[in-house]
Amino acid sequence: MNQQVRTISELDRVIHEPGRLIIVTLLYAVERVDFLYLLHETGMNKGTLSSHLSRLEEAGYVEIAKTFRGKVPQTLLRLSPSGRKALERYRRKLKEAL
Amino acid sequence: MNQQVRTISELDRVIHEPGRLIIVTLLYAVERVDFLYLLHETGMNKGTLSSHLSRLEEAGYVEIAKTFRGKVPQTLLRLSPSGRKALERYRRKLKEAL
């Protein structure tokens, strides 16, 4: 079992999933954003986006804050420090592997 | 929906799966190899390896040839031309996305 193999098998599966990789990549650039922005930017439907965000929250990679914009609910998302590190680590490993 | 997002969502899911990425990466380097070599090199168990290989065969990325080494069966694997292209394409896209 060579080093390349080991590197690939250590990839973070939470981030590796393309849907979540997209989310995390977007969040990495903007620091703080709302659900609807992500919805349009990712091109996903609401259910898919919501469940990926929950999974990222469980992993401690994304922080979800619910507020109101006037009277309509608004969900704000940001990448946690641990999420930023996880993405950076993921990118490093991937480049190393390819 | 920006370009980075589009690139990620176009990633080939057959290759994206880490188990298969490992297999394809190994095959890319060696041209032709048997099941047991892959088994040891990947660190997978036989069932996992077998099913990933079947999936890669269905996708047209790997060619599976069954022969005998003396009296014991031997399964030989090679990356098809389309498999090579798929991996190259996958790598390009991924680098582009990160």
Add this chain to the structure above:
DNA sequence: CCTACTAGTTTGCGCCGCAAACCGGTTGGT
């Protein structure tokens, strides 16, 4: 013979991504 081993394949399970259905609240029409 008959038990153990080799070289895989198949089965079964549990998790996951996905979209349809749902839900609490708000706005607009009459």
Add this chain to the structure above:
DNA sequence: ACCAACCGGTTTGCGGCGCAAACTAGTAGG
């Protein structure tokens, strides 16, 4: 005042997938 339509998400259900345990067909050893 009512109620239908809409907004901003969440939950449910389903199909597919990765994984390892169980199985299979054949070989070798005692």
